[in-house]
Amino acid sequence: MIAKLTGIVDSLSEDWAVIDVGGVGYLVFGSVATLGRLAVGEAATLEIETHVREDHIHLYGFSDAVERDWFRILMTVQGVGSKVALAILSVLAPDQLMPAIAAGDRAALTQAAGVGSKLAVRILSELKDKVGDIALGPAALADDAAGGAVGATATDAVSALVNLGYGASESYAAVAHATRRLGAAADVEALIRSGLAELAPKEHGP
Numbered sequence: 001m002i003a004k005l006t007g008i009v010d011s012l013s014e015d016w017a018v019i020d021v022g023g024v025g026y027l028v029f030g031s032v033a034t035l036g037r038l039a040v041g042e043a044a045t046l047e048i049e050t051h052v053r054e055d056h057i058h059l060y061g062f063s064d065a066v067e068r069d070w071f072r073i074l075m076t077v078q079g080v081g082s083k084v085a086l087a088i089l090s091v092l093a094p095d096q097l098m099p100a101i102a103a104g105d106r107a108a109l110t111q112a113a114g115v116g117s118k119l120a121v122r123i124l125s126e127l128k129d130k131v132g133d134i135a136l137g138p139a140a141l142a143d144d145a146a147g148g149a150v151g152a153t154a155t156d157a158v159s160a161l162v163n164l165g166y167g168a169s170e171s172y173a174a175v176a177h178a179t180r181r182l183g184a185a186a187d188v189e190a191l192i193r194s195g196l197a198e199l200a201p202k203e204h205g206p
Contacts, residue, residue, distance in 0.1 A: 002026075002059060006045040009038045015086070017061065019044060028061035029082070032090035037063055051082065058082070066094045077126045079119050087112040088123075096173075101127050103158065103172035154179050157191035166199055174198045 005028065007021035017038055018025045028046060038044050046061035047068045060082060062068040067089060074085040091111045092100055100108040101124055109120040154175050161171035178194035179186065186194075 002048045002050045005048055009040050009042055009044050012038055012040050026059055028059045030061045031086050033093060034061060034063045070094050070097060077123050084114045087114050099173040099176060153188045156188045157195060160192050161195050170199060
């Protein structure tokens with residue numbers, strides 16, 4: 001079972017690369033994000049997921065273990081195969097995918113080729129419980145054990161940001177960062193202010 005490849009990029013396409021390892025070329029499929037970091041003739045190291053079937057052996061390559069793990073998680077959902085999982089990772093990096101799922105952001109998932117509304121709902125339904133507390137961070141986890149106040153406060157803050165016109169995923173991510181930074185004592189107003197500061201477009205000088 002191949003778990004990692006280190007070699008020279010021999011050739012490159014929009015959905016695959018050939019990695020030359022000691023004179024042997026390995027065809028590796030990957031997300032747009034991972035393949036976009038590669039260049040023909042340069043060295044590369046990829047985390048590998050090997051799929052063995054009766055009629056083929058496919059290698060899927062990832063820039064890091066986090067992306068590989070998300071590939072595995074996505075494929076636990078009925079209707080999500082390797083092609084769709086890579087399509088999702090091509091439009092949502094792991095740090096974007098977690099808040100998108102936690103926030104129930106169907107529109108974010110349907111950006112991926114092969115993901116319609118019904119499949120997006122299934123992905124959100126099956127994975128939301130797995131990532132919600134992780135996305136909000138340790139402060140939310142600690143307070144959940146004591147009654148869930150921060151979880152409820154964070155939810156209210158996300159709702160407020162969405163009502164102000166921000167996307168569900170970006171609102172969830174901003175509140176998650178605020179929750180981790182400000183801690184369990186933060187009230188909803190503090191989370192909203194912190195979230196707005198992060199979401200507001202940066203002013204550029206002349």
